[in-house]
Amino acid sequence: MTRPRIVVPRGLPEAWMTPLHAAADVVAGPQDAVSLSRAVEAALPSADGVLTLLTQKVDAAFLDRAPRLRVVSNMAVGVDNIDLEACAQRGVAVGHTPGVLTDATADLTMALLLSAARRLPAATADAAAGRWGPWSPTGWLGLELGGATLGIVGPGKIGTAVARRAAAFGMEILYAHHRAVPPIVPDAQGVSLNALLERADVVSLHVPLTEATRGLIDASALGRMKSTALLVNTARGPIVDTDALVQALGQGELGGAALDVTDPEPLPPSHPLYALPNVVIAPHIGSATHRTRARMASVAIDNVLAGVRGAPLPHAVD
Numbered sequence: 001m002t003r004p005r006i007v008v009p010r011g012l013p014e015a016w017m018t019p020l021h022a023a024a025d026v027v028a029g030p031q032d033a034v035s036l037s038r039a040v041e042a043a044l045p046s047a048d049g050v051l052t053l054l055t056q057k058v059d060a061a062f063l064d065r066a067p068r069l070r071v072v073s074n075m076a077v078g079v080d081n082i083d084l085e086a087c088a089q090r091g092v093a094v095g096h097t098p099g100v101l102t103d104a105t106a107d108l109t110m111a112l113l114l115s116a117a118r119r120l121p122a123a124t125a126d127a128a129a130g131r132w133g134p135w136s137p138t139g140w141l142g143l144e145l146g147g148a149t150l151g152i153v154g155p156g157k158i159g160t161a162v163a164r165r166a167a168a169f170g171m172e173i174l175y176a177h178h179r180a181v182p183p184i185v186p187d188a189q190g191v192s193l194n195a196l197l198e199r200a201d202v203v204s205l206h207v208p209l210t211e212a213t214r215g216l217i218d219a220s221a222l223g224r225m226k227s228t229a230l231l232v233n234t235a236r237g238p239i240v241d242t243d244a245l246v247q248a249l250g251q252g253e254l255g256g257a258a259l260d261v262t263d264p265e266p267l268p269p270s271h272p273l274y275a276l277p278n279v280v281i282a283p284h285i286g287s288a289t290h291r292t293r294a295r296m297a298s299v300a301i302d303n304v305l306a307g308v309r310g311a312p313l314p315h316a317v318d
């Protein structure tokens with residue numbers, strides 16, 4: 001029996017790839033590839049499946065180069081790098097990795113939230129720079145989570161996991177969703193997006209990036225938020241209008257921002273966001289734990305192997 005051919009434009013550590021090599025002929029590009037390697041380009045026309053990262057755009061042009069493709073398996077829960085319609089038109093199944101990264105991403109969301117709330121970047125930078133004078137009753141005052149209100153925009157798996165953690169810190173939880181959902185944690189209140197923006201001390205974004213959510217947090221949304229409020233984004237950068245965010249922060253219309261995702265990504269070191277004292281920026285590390293990344297690779301491999309066999313994907317995108 002001929003083995004399926006699977007292309008991995010950006011290869012993964014060998015330990016994670018073992019089950020793939022056992023079941024298929026694999027053509028993998030370098031782990032740090034910024035574009036398709038020659039070997040990957042040459043293999044696409046005969047590829048049965050492709051295992052992608054969120055940095056790989058899978059559009060009609062990409063799919064046209066791989067006419068035999070049966071499955072695109074994204075090693076991410078987000079699939080905004082993939083043209084789902086173009087895949088559907090060609091009968092190409094699409095898989096992703098929901099669930100396994102929920103806790104890691106929710107943990108990182110809390111780390112960023114706490115860091116911004118307690119002004120850790122400014123405080124630690126001041127300490128390192130010799131601006132740590134005698135203990136002061138008014139030095140580096142921040143937001144206490146107990147009793148503060150957290151607004152979850154997009155109460156899916158990750159949003160709910162964040163709400164659970166924040167409730168344990170004593171936060172009141174609001175959430176906004178495009179359809180009615182039961183309380184995501186006891187006493188959580190479902191409200192409209194506008195009401196959430198106006199009432200929350202911290203707004204945390206957990207919606208996928210789609211045409212409906214691109215630029216959702218624009219100047220007008222930021223304008224509704226309290227001038228002391230914090231914005232946390234561990235979802236996707238383009239959900240927030242970056243220029244509007246820089247403006248709101250620079251003019252004191254917003255208390256701070258904690259971002260694991262930005263637009264653009266990577267955010268160049270010269271970007272004005274880095275110069276603002278009330279901003280914490282991480283380089284898209286929400287799922288970056290040893291356990292979670294290994295699990296994501298495993299789910300992505302299960303998906304691609306099912307897809308090349310013509311079987312239903314264990315984690316298909318709806």
Ligand code: DGY
Nearest residue numbers: 075076077078101287
């Ligand atoms: C995802 O899975 O969509 C994250 O952004 C990366 O883990």
